[in-house]
Amino acid sequence: MSKTDQPSRSDRLSRVLSYLVAITTILGIPVGLYGYYSSQQANRVNRTFDFYKDFRSDTLQKDFSLLVEQWNAKATDVEALLEKNDQAGLGQLVSSLLQSDEAQTALTQLVLFFDETYSCVDKALCDNNAAFALLKNPADQIFSMYGSYLTTVRQHNPNYATGILKVRALAKTWSLL
Amino acid sequence: MSGRSVVRLLCSAWFGRAFFGGALIAASLIFVVAAGAQQPDGPKPDAPAPADTPASAGGAPATAPAPASGPDLKTTLGRAPKDIPLVDPCKSTHPPSYCNVKD
Numbered sequence: 001m002s003k004t005d006q007p008s009r010s011d012r013l014s015r016v017l018s019y020l021v022a023i024t025t026i027l028g029i030p031v032g033l034y035g036y037y038s039s040q041q042a043n044r045v046n047r048t049f050d051f052y053k054d055f056r057s058d059t060l061q062k063d064f065s066l067l068v069e070q071w072n073a074k075a076t077d078v079e080a081l082l083e084k085n086d087q088a089g090l091g092q093l094v095s096s097l098l099q100s101d102e103a104q105t106a107l108t109q110l111v112l113f114f115d116e117t118y119s120c121v122d123k124a125l126c127d128n129n130a131a132f133a134l135l136k137n138p139a140d141q142i143f144s145m146y147g148s149y150l151t152t153v154r155q156h157n158p159n160y161a162t163g164i165l166k167v168r169a170l171a172k173t174w175s176l177l
Numbered sequence: 178m179s180g181r182s183v184v185r186l187l188c189s190a191w192f193g194r195a196f197f198g199g200a201l202i203a204a205s206l207i208f209v210v211a212a213g214a215q216q217p218d219g220p221k222p223d224a225p226a227p228a229d230t231p232a233s234a235g236g237a238p239a240t241a242p243a244p245a246s247g248p249d250l251k252t253t254l255g256r257a258p259k260d261i262p263l264v265d266p267c268k269s270t271h272p273p274s275y276c277n278v279k280d
Contacts, residue, residue, distance in 0.1 A: 024203045032206030065259040075263040082264070085271040144267040147275040165280035 034177075041127065041177040048130035051117045055138065060113060063106035064138065070097045071145045091148040098149055107146060114139055114163030121170070132170040139167040 054060060071078070074093060081089045098104055117135060120126035143150065143164050150161045267276035 024200070028203045028206040035206070061260070068260050068262055072263045078264045078266065082266055082269045082271055082273075087273045087275075090266065090273055140267075141262055141265070144265050144276070145262050147267070147278070148273060151275040151278055162280055165278065169279055 038177050041175070044125065044127040045130045047120065048117075048126040048134065051113075051120065051126065051131070052134040055113065055135065060109060063109045064142075066103060066106045067097075067110070067142070067145065070103060087148070091152065094146055094149045095152075098146070107149075110142055111150075111161045111164060114142075114161070114167050116163065118163035118166040122166070128170060128173050129175060131167060132172050135167050136170050139164050143168050 055064075074097065077093060078090065081093065098107060114135075117126070117131065121128055121131045150164065153160045266273050
């Protein structure tokens, strides 16, 4: 009796083991892939956050604050020009704000920063949604204030300040991770 | 040896290998998942203050959210904040044409 039972038990064990192997493989591969892509995604978010930390660093904050302070100093004039819908006047005012070397350097630093940031997002090395959440607003603010100057320069050099425009136009994307 | 027993032998050999192979794959995958799970989910502890929290020094908010409508920032805070534009042309009633520029 035991001689006839042995192969059948072995068969059953073999079948159970094969099911286990199949289940482990079927479940393990997607779970493993999910883990792998999650870690990649986390790296992208960290890289974007490093850019945000750079933006919040003393150097860039000084540049950003300088541009905002200059803009705010002329807030009344800007409001008056906007009321009159005087775009040429606004352009002249913005150009006058950027006459000093300090202001030009500050704007250049910010333009370069956003060029680098967008390059990182564009190459999928940085996370689009993190960039959207952290850096879209500052890019929007810079463009809103100095957009007339930036668009004028872009007429001669279309690549100038592309990063600011691109980051400003970022949209939230759907992601499983 | 009948054809059936040959198939059975092959299957059992395959299952045996597959079992160890599967265990190896599963162990590697678990390792990958565990490595993925160790990635930080949010800002690091030494990260700078988030945009909507007060900065560690100075007292003034790093970027306080601009009120959609309400009292003028200049009069509320005594002086204009350093990094919030008081006027946003692109949100005004007559936004300049450059506001619509898309790259």
